[in-house]
Amino acid sequence: MSLSSIINNIPKAELHLHIEGSLTPELMWRLAKKHSVTLPYANVEEIEAAYNFEDLQSFLDLYYAGAGVLRDEEDFFTLMWEYLSRCFDDNIVHTEIMFDPQTHTERGISFDVFMAGFLRAMTKAKEEYGISSYLIMSFLRHLSEDDAFKTLEEAKPYYEHITAVGLDSSELGHPPSKFERVFKHAKSLGFKIVAHAGEEGPASYIWEAIELLDVDRIDHGVRCQEDDALMAHLKEKQIPLTVCPLSNLKLCVIDDMKEHNIIELLNAGLLVTVNSDDPTYFGGFLNDNFNALHQSLNLDEHTVRTLAANSFKASFLPENVKADFI
Numbered sequence: 001m002s003l004s005s006i007i008n009n010i011p012k013a014e015l016h017l018h019i020e021g022s023l024t025p026e027l028m029w030r031l032a033k034k035h036s037v038t039l040p041y042a043n044v045e046e047i048e049a050a051y052n053f054e055d056l057q058s059f060l061d062l063y064y065a066g067a068g069v070l071r072d073e074e075d076f077f078t079l080m081w082e083y084l085s086r087c088f089d090d091n092i093v094h095t096e097i098m099f100d101p102q103t104h105t106e107r108g109i110s111f112d113v114f115m116a117g118f119l120r121a122m123t124k125a126k127e128e129y130g131i132s133s134y135l136i137m138s139f140l141r142h143l144s145e146d147d148a149f150k151t152l153e154e155a156k157p158y159y160e161h162i163t164a165v166g167l168d169s170s171e172l173g174h175p176p177s178k179f180e181r182v183f184k185h186a187k188s189l190g191f192k193i194v195a196h197a198g199e200e201g202p203a204s205y206i207w208e209a210i211e212l213l214d215v216d217r218i219d220h221g222v223r224c225q226e227d228d229a230l231m232a233h234l235k236e237k238q239i240p241l242t243v244c245p246l247s248n249l250k251l252c253v254i255d256d257m258k259e260h261n262i263i264e265l266l267n268a269g270l271l272v273t274v275n276s277d278d279p280t281y282f283g284g285f286l287n288d289n290f291n292a293l294h295q296s297l298n299l300d301e302h303t304v305r306t307l308a309a310n311s312f313k314a315s316f317l318p319e320n321v322k323a324d325f326i
């Protein structure tokens with residue numbers, strides 16, 4: 001079997017995926033028409049052509065604008081259903097999905113609207129595809145800690161449907177320390193904790209996420225190699241990194257996929273996983289990320305199997321369920 005077939009056929013978990021970043025240009029176009037939202041594009045091709053980014057912020061500006069077409073429960077259902085259907089095609093059997101409530105509540109769209117749509121699609125995917133899915137509620141780090149506290153409070157009716165709390169958006173200038181109190185509170189409520197760190201930000205932000213937020217996983221973390229002591233700590237504690245190769249390329253964290261350090265991190269004994277981040281903006285879903293790594297770094301079958309096993313090891317699934325895939 002070719003490596004590409006192995007990549008396609010092996011069961012995988014995805015652990016770093018922003019649902020708003022799975023909005024296809026086609027769905028964006030359709031929903032803009034439905035709600036009479038004016039987009040700064042003449043057609044679907046122009047939307048696609050706009051996806052050229054020079055850094056994280058240039059992407060986030062488009063990503064938040066794009067999310068503006070999501071208005072009613074059906075829109076959020078369709079968004080989630082399209083992503084989970086894609087998971088079925090890619091043999092993703094479990095996925096831990098980030099959503100950004102503040103992107104919607106700031107526009108006057110309440111938890112009741114987006115959560116109803118998300119949960120309906122997740123239930124349908126379990127029934128029809130056998131796919132399990134968890135939700136990670138992410139705070140926007142360019143907003144205040146008070147705003148994050150308010151969001152955590154607003155989410156109260158949905159706590160049983162939320163597995164983890166995360167931290168995303170503009171990293172530089174918004175270190176994990178800014179959110180120490182709200183994450184302490186979230187931890188005390190029983191949520192797992194994740195945070196984007198070391199994507200554009202320095203290794204010290206990864207340390208802060210570990211020491212101040214008590215994270216269960218680091219999202220990205222690719223700048224950890226700048227600090228030997230941090231590398232040793234990540235290895236010893238087996239703190240997972242959810243790495244997103246096509247994202248790193250598209251946001252110019254690396255200049256060429258051949259430069260990606262994911263295999264070096266794996267060989268150094270770190271628990272790394274492959275993920276798609278914002279697949280429709282960055283040019284590929286999960287299997288595309290595996291294939292891009294294979295093309296540039298020549299993965300072998302053992303490495304693909306290790307990365308797939310890692311995706312379950314690093315997940316928040318119960319240990320007995322993980323065991324079936326490791």
Ligand code: ES4
Nearest residue numbers: 018168169196247277278
């Ligand atoms: C994101 Cl790639 C990335 N980094 C930080 N925040 C994000 N939100 C959506 N995608």
Ligand code: ZN
Nearest residue numbers: 018168219277
């Ligand atoms: Zn991300």
